[in-house]
Amino acid sequence: MIQFTVNGIKKQFSGDPEKTLLEYLRNDLKITSAKDGCSGQGVCGSCTVEVNGKAKMSCTLKMKKLDNAEILTMEGFPEYIKDTIAKAFVNKGAVQCGFCTPGLISRTKVLLQKKPDPTIGEIQKAIKPHLCRCTGYKKIEDAIVYAADALRENKKLEITKTSGKIGVPHPKYQAYQTAIGKRDFVEDIRLEGMLYAALKFSDHPKAKVLSINTEDAEKLPGVHRVFTAKDIPGEKKVGLILQDWSVMIGEGETTHYIGDVIAGVVAETEKIAREAIELINVQYEVLKPVTDVFEAIDGERVHPERPNNFNTTKFTRGDIEEAFAKAKYISKGRYETQRIEHGFLEKEAAIARPDGKGGLELFSQSQGVYEDRRQVAMILELPEEKVRVTLVPNGGGFGGKEDLSIQGHTSLFAYLLDKPVKLALTRSESIRLHPKRHPVFMDMEVGADENGKLIALRLRAVGDTGAYASVGDKVLERVAGHAAGGYFIPNIDIEAKTV
Template identity: 40%
Template sequence: MAVFTVNGQKVEPTGNQKLLRFLRDELHLTSVKDGCSEGACGACTVIIDGKTCKACVPDTDLLDGRTVITVEGLTEWEREVYTYAYGKAGAVQCGFCIPGMVMCTKALLDVNKDPTDDEIKYALRNNYCRCTGYVKIMDAVRLAAKVLKTGVIPDDLDPDWNIGHRVSRVDVEEKVLGTGKYPDDFYFDGMLYGVALRSKYPRARVLEIDTAAAKALSGVEAVLTAEDIPGENKIGHLKHDQYSLIPVGGLTHYLGDAIAVIAAKDRETAEKAKKLIKVKYEVLPHIHTIEEAAAEDAPKVFDEEENNICAHKHISRGNADEAIRNSKYVISHHFETPWTEHAFLEPECAVALYDEDGDIFVYSTDQSAHQTLHECSLLLGTDRVKVQNALVGGGFGGKEDMTVQHLAALLTYATKKPVKMKLTRAESLLVHPKRHPFYMDMTMGCDENGNIMGVKAKVASDTGAFASLGGPVLERACTHAAGPYHYENFEIEGTAYYTNNPPAGAFRGFGVTQTCFATETLLNMMADKVGI
């Protein structure tokens, strides 16, 4: 068994495992963040023998005699320097990537006291930041280098909170030093780990669920299906149209639909149990494009709906047809925008437990603790629920909908034990709502001077398997489709369609980015045509 040093202490793991898991699960050094477990994001960066390394890559058996440093192992002086530099530069937002960035900064400045911009970029090349970008992080590295060189931290963190004064964020220290807690940073005695078995097919009828073998596996404490839900089995942001767990006889809507949830003593056991559950399906035709959803003979994503239309909007002013007909220049063009992934650094995670009052308490990472409270209370059929948002490692709209919070609460309700449920990066990509893809057909008419006379647009969005915020997003897309310009004639028609794709919902811009892309591109084309 390997013996190595972590932050000056000799350690010996209980068994061979990824360094990331050992640091977090056994040593509880939670500054080392788990963003992907695949060596991609850099959130788990540590220093091994003076060089940066993603902790999710090496096995502990390969580290015999090595020296590992995490943010917890920084000297008191280094802590002060990096907290000052990252705070003063404004480099900290959600904070999930920052401990990894700090370790890259330390590894660079330990050997290079005055790095060039290219050397800073190279040092940070393997670490992603989704909130801040890299300009301010590079500023922080330069500032840290200056402080380390002079040996003095300037007394210039202005405490004056009047308008016009610049101050550091109040949460800089806990995010730089990794002491602030995201849900995955909570560990409780006897805590179980939850996973979900998800649908094998995007559209199918569930005929049978056999959980016997999974329940019999040693280390498994609960295997729950829709029958075990004490309250309402439907959730949804604005419309309750999504099963928490697909019941026997129920219809799956996309590959992210949960069929069963498992709680076990560790992640590995839970994953083994998941593979032992047998589900019998009636596979049905599925829909994956707007054209398929709009076809007259299309299968219906929802049995109870008349068609696959989630929302329809019509906005008009003046007479766009006449204005365009009388325009000297007219351009029509078709535009498309794709699905877009939020790519927040922290995968969705929730920890549920019974508190001292006998209530189910949920630590969550989402964009509305009130929404989580409402949904969990409905699912459990009780108001004995409390929700507290821990730190959120990025969201951008992608964490407005429920993902794991209610399922963790359900497993705690059944087992009476703390349960942590966290999505893998692959699950996160599948489950949480994305930015809506849009098809847009637009026509613009201008006079000889390039003044806009009229605009017509017909837009269609793929809202995926559930309504989520598809209606409001479509409305915003339509109300902004004509652009921010002064003219009197426009007509915009929009339709959001259900498909068996992952759901689409909130994302920065909320539908406006898609139609404004089309409008602004059309303006560029028109300027070329008019010659201005």
């Protein structure tokens, strides 16, 4: 029996000693101020709590290490200290998406206990284990200095009141509640009778699915149902612009990347759902994927209904050849941008529940709830007015949550089971599933006259939009449209291919 205190309350634990403190806090005690951003890798700091007076990442701390420990989460901090640090973060603009903030405030509390007047160097060292995708850290440093000054002088901080006019800094909506961990993100929400889902992803980037055997998964105690593509009542493909992205890949169909979903399981707990996923046996005919964007331009079609180079943005102005002939100076070269993971701290999560009227309500962290509604309605073969999407402000998106990711699967499962269902990805699943910022290859030539004034620009760009169209054509339209930056160049010849 492991004994310890959480926020001053004595606790006993006789479960799995390998269970993490984060799992215990969130799942057993329903304390959600500690966030899960990295799925137990110990690299984001969002789960930081105080253990025996030290800041610890609860996602890597095993229950077996906690005998006689004193554990404090945000909920157990002295009110004045919590309030002061949180308001300092709000007033200095250090709360943006806010997913990382409770962990940072926990770290700040421990730091100021030991060093009431820390230097900037000491602050930077203290917060080094924390990732923040939004603020750039300087505002966090400013907030900690501000909080330290207030605590030393026993001042009571108030959230700054402003006119709200343009040019005047204004506190972010719900920033205080977010900072102290009281504003729920999707994964923090719990509904009565809620079931939990997990997804089976493709084992290969390109393979024909020969068979999907779900018998063993269905027999696992606690499993409610296993879903495959044949269970989709409506459209089997969705997409923001082009309808080319399969909700699930069925038998006889071909996968296009390792983020393709083969099946889904809904069970009493997430643990059971994930165990069941491992019991699904998929047989493939493995094929060779195309991974070079230039080979793909005129190569075998990924989607039979359209060429791989499915959109090209072209425009010209002036006489480009004459302009280059007259140019005193010419610079040219190939420039590349790499594929970029958006790095939002909040992993994808969605909750859906039947509305009791033949429709569905979806809790989404998406960057486009109306697009969610449109595509979910397509999948379920429902009129759009039967689908209500509630936006839960997310823990970062940066373009990576524009596409429908797991909202469709979650809605499908909840609708067919007539029960509320939550689906949350791990960090590795998140990176596997969602589209990335596009690699773009740009052959660019610029000419200037004897005074250095730009007079000619030629661009040939190729953008890799991956396995599916996503927003690729719009990205390449921007590559073309923004090619001259803020400069007026009278003679241009631009072509940008989406592949």
